[in-house]
Amino acid sequence: GAVVSQHPSWVICKSGTSVKIECRSLDFQATTMFWYRQFPKQSLMLMATSNEGSKATYEQGVEKDKFLINHASLTLSTLTVTSAHPEDSSFYICSARAATRGEQYFGPGTRLTVT
Amino acid sequence: AQSVTQLGSHVSVSEGALVLLRCNYSSSVPPYLFWYVQYPNQGLQLLLKYTSAATLVKGINGFEAEFKKSETSFHLTKPSAHMSDAAEYFCAARGSNFGNEKLTFGTGTRLTIIP
Numbered sequence: 001g002a003v004v005s006q007h008p009s010w011v012i013c014k015s016g017t018s019v020k021i022e023c024r025s026l027d028f029q030a031t032t033m034f035w036y037r038q039f040p041k042q043s044l045m046l047m048a049t050s051n052e053g054s055k056a057t058y059e060q061g062v063e064k065d066k067f068l069i070n071h072a073s074l075t076l077s078t079l080t081v082t083s084a085h086p087e088d089s090s091f092y093i094c095s096a097r098a099a100t101r102g103e104q105y106f107g108p109g110t111r112l113t114v115t
Numbered sequence: 116a117q118s119v120t121q122l123g124s125h126v127s128v129s130e131g132a133l134v135l136l137r138c139n140y141s142s143s144v145p146p147y148l149f150w151y152v153q154y155p156n157q158g159l160q161l162l163l164k165y166t167s168a169a170t171l172v173k174g175i176n177g178f179e180a181e182f183k184k185s186e187t188s189f190h191l192t193k194p195s196a197h198m199s200d201a202a203e204y205f206c207a208a209r210g211s212n213f214g215n216e217k218l219t220f221g222t223g224t225r226l227t228i229i230p
Binding site for chain 2: 004006032034041042043044045046049091093095097103104105106107108109111
């Protein structure tokens, strides 16, 4: 149980375009989802926290207009990188937490390459 | 605010030898503590967690960690390293009060196993 999936696992896009990443909780309802960013050989940095039906809470320094997060249902959250640039290339990881569970379950990550 | 420090960004041990990965936390109250493992191009997998019950926590794959409040430490150990243990390991902390779900990660330790 407690499986989280991400789609796509790897995406390449051109500079200036937008790309959407999906995060799904497959066997539980996720009241809270988290989006992290990981640069090569570095740790995970929390970008934002989203609660189902509410606006996401962004960490300091994260541009909310650039990284659009939608948590429209209890099993799906999406991260849209708008007008992507090469510096947005990174590994994006989501995690999900159910109301009845204390820990976060992590997705397998999405590698974004912007050319 | 809490922080997590992992001493040693890179640890190498021989196959069959003891694995010791160090983690220290800084927090006004003892937090909940976690160890995660990450294999290349994958998300994070929970190894074990401390949530104020037993101070010696046993996890998956033969790993265990001991919470020492006096030393503000939560070091990860495994008696005998296996080649499959080669990966990146992250220590993380979050507040122990309900609703405080944000995880703070250490910078990670890359474990290499020498045949």
